[in-house]
Amino acid sequence: xxxxxxxxxxxxxxxxxxxxxxxxxxxxxxxxxxxxxxxxxxxxxxxxxxxxxxxxxxxxxxxxxxxxxxxxxxxxxxxxxxxxxxxxxxxxxxxxxxxxxxxxxxxxxxxxxxxxxxxxxxxxxxxxxxxxxxxxxxxxxxxxxxxxxxxxxxxxxxxxxxxxxxxxxxxxxxxxxxxxxxxxxxxxxxxxxxxxxxxxxxxxxxxxxxxxxxxxxxxxxxxxxxxxxxxxxxxxxxxxxxxxxxxxxxxxxxxxxxxxxxxxxxxxxxxxxxxxxxxxxxxxxxxxxxxxxxxxxxxxxxxxxxxxxxxxxxxxxxxxxxxxxxxxxxxxxxxxxxxxxxxxxxxxxxxxxxxxxxxxxxxxxxxxxxxxxxxxxxxxxxxxxxxxxxxxxxxxxxxxxxxxxxxxxxxxxxxxxxxxxxxxxxxxxxxxxxxxxxxxxxxxxxxxxxxxxxxxxxxxxxxxxxxxxxxxxxxxxxxxxxxxxxxxxxxxxxxxxxxxxxxxxxxxxxxxxxxx
Amino acid sequence: xxxxxxxxxxxxxxxxxxxxxxxxxxxxxxxxxxxxxxxxxxxxxxxxxxxxxxxxxxxxxxxxxxxxxxxxxxxxxxxxxxxxxxxxxxxxxxxxxxxxxxxxxxxxxxxxxxxxxxxxxxxxxxxxxxxxxxxxxxxxxxxxxxxxxxxxxxxxxxxxxxxxxxxxxxxxxxxxxxxxxxxxxxxxxxxxxxxxxxxxxxxxxxxxxxxxxxxxxxxxxxxxxxxxxxxxxxxxxxxxxxxxxxxxxxxxxxxxxxxxxxxxxxxxxxxxxxxxxxxxxxxxxx
Numbered sequence: 001x002x003x004x005x006x007x008x009x010x011x012x013x014x015x016x017x018x019x020x021x022x023x024x025x026x027x028x029x030x031x032x033x034x035x036x037x038x039x040x041x042x043x044x045x046x047x048x049x050x051x052x053x054x055x056x057x058x059x060x061x062x063x064x065x066x067x068x069x070x071x072x073x074x075x076x077x078x079x080x081x082x083x084x085x086x087x088x089x090x091x092x093x094x095x096x097x098x099x100x101x102x103x104x105x106x107x108x109x110x111x112x113x114x115x116x117x118x119x120x121x122x123x124x125x126x127x128x129x130x131x132x133x134x135x136x137x138x139x140x141x142x143x144x145x146x147x148x149x150x151x152x153x154x155x156x157x158x159x160x161x162x163x164x165x166x167x168x169x170x171x172x173x174x175x176x177x178x179x180x181x182x183x184x185x186x187x188x189x190x191x192x193x194x195x196x197x198x199x200x201x202x203x204x205x206x207x208x209x210x211x212x213x214x215x216x217x218x219x220x221x222x223x224x225x226x227x228x229x230x231x232x233x234x235x236x237x238x239x240x241x242x243x244x245x246x247x248x249x250x251x252x253x254x255x256x257x258x259x260x261x262x263x264x265x266x267x268x269x270x271x272x273x274x275x276x277x278x279x280x281x282x283x284x285x286x287x288x289x290x291x292x293x294x295x296x297x298x299x300x301x302x303x304x305x306x307x308x309x310x311x312x313x314x315x316x317x318x319x320x321x322x323x324x325x326x327x328x329x330x331x332x333x334x335x336x337x338x339x340x341x342x343x344x345x346x347x348x349x350x351x352x353x354x355x356x357x358x359x360x361x362x363x364x365x366x367x368x369x370x371x372x373x374x375x376x377x378x379x380x381x382x383x384x385x386x387x388x389x390x391x392x393x394x395x396x397x398x399x400x401x402x403x404x405x406x407x408x409x410x411x412x413x414x415x416x417x418x419x420x421x422x423x424x425x426x427x428x429x430x431x432x433x434x435x436x437x438x439x440x441x442x443x444x445x446x447x448x449x450x451x452x453x454x455x456x457x458x459x460x461x462x463x464x465x466x467x468x469x470x471x472x473x474x475x476x477x478x479x480x481x482x483x484x485x486x487x488x489x490x491x492x493x494x495x496x497x498x499x500x501x502x503x504x505x506x507x508x509x510x511x512x513x514x515x516x
Numbered sequence: 517x518x519x520x521x522x523x524x525x526x527x528x529x530x531x532x533x534x535x536x537x538x539x540x541x542x543x544x545x546x547x548x549x550x551x552x553x554x555x556x557x558x559x560x561x562x563x564x565x566x567x568x569x570x571x572x573x574x575x576x577x578x579x580x581x582x583x584x585x586x587x588x589x590x591x592x593x594x595x596x597x598x599x600x601x602x603x604x605x606x607x608x609x610x611x612x613x614x615x616x617x618x619x620x621x622x623x624x625x626x627x628x629x630x631x632x633x634x635x636x637x638x639x640x641x642x643x644x645x646x647x648x649x650x651x652x653x654x655x656x657x658x659x660x661x662x663x664x665x666x667x668x669x670x671x672x673x674x675x676x677x678x679x680x681x682x683x684x685x686x687x688x689x690x691x692x693x694x695x696x697x698x699x700x701x702x703x704x705x706x707x708x709x710x711x712x713x714x715x716x717x718x719x720x721x722x723x724x725x726x727x728x729x730x731x732x733x734x735x736x737x738x739x740x741x742x743x744x745x746x747x748x749x750x751x752x753x754x755x756x757x758x759x760x761x762x763x764x765x766x767x768x769x770x771x772x773x774x775x776x777x778x779x780x781x782x783x784x785x786x787x788x789x790x791x792x793x794x795x796x797x798x799x800x801x802x
Binding site: 089 | 658659660661663667671673674675676678679788791
């Protein structure tokens with residue numbers, strides 16, 4: 001491996017364009033973590049520069065420094081050859097840096113034009129959106145970013161909202177555009193459209209910094225790629241001179257074996273049967289609209305779809321957290337449509353929730369206490385009114401070893417664990433009692449490659465032992481690796497169910513709502 | 517018929533301090549800051565307006581001073597809730613208590629005295645209030661400032677990322693709100709009931725807070741709402757020979773709860789509270 005400051009091992013390409021932005025030896029520490037350790041990289045004009053790394057590698061920290069949201073402890077930022085200080089987003093904008101954040105910063109109730117007007121200098125005082133609407137239409141035409149300037153943000157799809165964020169940056173004259181994991185919310189087709197927009201911007205001489213952890217996207221759209229690991233830059237290489245496996249090795253630090261154990265043939269009897277299920281959203285609107293599905297034992301049923309198409313409400317209904325409005329839910333031959341979460345759990349339903357810190361654990365409670373949350377009121381963890389912490393601790397220790405959870409001790413508060421270890425703790429607790437049905441929502445979201453692999457193996461193991469697994473994920477690759485059958489949710493409906501091995505394009509079209 | 521006109525005129529008179537206070541509270545809340553200190557700011561305004569008018573003989577000067585005093589009291593709330601990011605509700609409640617206590621203390625020598633040079637009730641502030649409502653409505657919905665103010669209350673993070681100084685906007689909105697509350701209080705002591713009595717605001721500040729919600733944070737709606745609440749309040753006195761005043765005095769609050777319940781369940785997005793209302797903003801926190 002290359003140490004952070006070593007020169008590139010590959011022959012350097014002659015710079016085709018002048019360097020627009022350079023960061024030199026940027027260091028940023030947070031209590032207990034060095035998020036950026038002497039990070040050095042440069043971005044040229046007319047270049048799409050990918051910033052590749054696992055979650056926690058320090059990519060977002062670096063970009064927040066560039067956008068003035070954090071101040072670096074050491075190091076300098078150079079724009080067009082001049083060292084600058086960026087104290088706030090306002091400074092960043094003044095220097096021509098625009099950012100499309102992962103979580104959009106849009107006012108949901110305001111119109112597209114109102115959102116964009118806010119950041120523009122020199123708009124008229126009265127009726128400022130009028131001129132801006134014209135500008136939006138002009139830019140939308142030029143870059144292929146079509147959106148209605150008078151629509152309210154909440155009426156737009158996620159990919160349209162992303163277009164608004166991009167337009168916002170472009171209208172403010174951004175010459176350097178940072179996109180933070182832009183494809184995580186898009187269907188494959190929408191991602192392809194986005195790449196076309198990026199190429200268009202490149203042709204106009206703009207610089208694009210594209211943050212991602214997906215290797216395919218780097219290969220598809222970037223000119224050069226800077227790989228980060230644990231806060232340091234591993235290397236910067238031209239994409240034409242590297243390969244996916246080399247990038248993966250640089251990103252993870254060791255060779256990665258993506259092969260999973262072979263599928264055991266055959267599925268068992270129906271375990272979960274949902275018939276014409278209707279579930280309401282928090283706002284009282286139908287979020288799940290007439291979903292019917294059967295999940296068998298020894299089967300992983302994957303649900304693909306862009307976030308917000310009813311997956312969350314479906315999962316909550318299946319685990320008893322959200323009332324079923326209409327329809328029937330049968331588990332192991334019993335009607336469980338009206339059962340409580342506890343009753344469902346007792347019946348053998350495991351739940352790996354979407355928000356692991358908020359719903360999966362009680363952050364200030366210890367690893368031991370979190371490990372017994374499902375069964376704390378039963379022997380051997382409690383005797384009459386009293387808790388038996390000795391046996392609870394023994395149980396926790398056993399899980400820590402079995403699931404290789406990195407924790408200083410079973411008495412450590414769960415909130416101090418890393419995301420990956422919190423997720424392993426949740427899986428350990430949920431899987432310890434050999435559930436018949438496992439409902440896993442985004443089980444590997446934001447986790448590093450090795451923990452992801454570990455979790456995948458656990459789910460496959462349980463399937464082979466006879467559990468039925470319902471896997472909801474926005475990561476199409478994850479669904480395609482694990483699922484025996486793939487369902488696609490769109491607008492609250494399960495619009496198609498397909499066999500394993502269905503290609504990405506077909507699923508992608510369905511995710512965008514194009515019915516078969 | 518003349519009875520009805522009379523009731524409406526009284527409604528306008530009593531609705532005036534409600535309108536001024538509510539317009540200020542609406543602007544503060546549009547920036548994302550709840551100020552429950554309206555009662556305190558009003559009573560301070562009432563006292564200082566009275567004192568200055570009594571000494572100088574100029575009620576309008578008294579109102580101007582009331583605005584400054586209300587704004588200063590609001591500055592305290594802004595400092596605690598914006599800069600220190602403390603709980604806005606606690607800070608606002610404390611401001612109400614503080615204002616009532618301080619005005620009571622300072623006003624001891626004047627307790628019960630009538631104002632020598634009162635302002636005619638319906639002369640200045642009622643029409644000016646209606647005009648102000650229109651101006652504030654245009655500013656809110658059809659100007660650049662309006663977009664900045666509304667964005668600050670809906671999503672301070674979005675405003676910040678667009679280069680808006682969130683703290684400054686919130687300070688200005690809260691101070692402006694305090695100034696209007698001060699004037700509203702001043703109206704009570706120099707025009708509505710030209711005199712000074714301890715606690716003369718008698719809970720009007722709380723009706724103002726309710727009114728801002730009842731009007732869906734819209735300055736023009738606040739005009740109608742203020743007239744309605746003002747009329748109800750007047751009726752509670754006028755009809756007390758036949759019905760006890762308490763039920764009618766409760767009406768503004770009952771209406772507000774009803775409106776909150778209705779908009780929460782069925783209301784269009786447009787009429788809901790600013791999304792970041794009551795939440796302190798710290799850059800970088802999600």
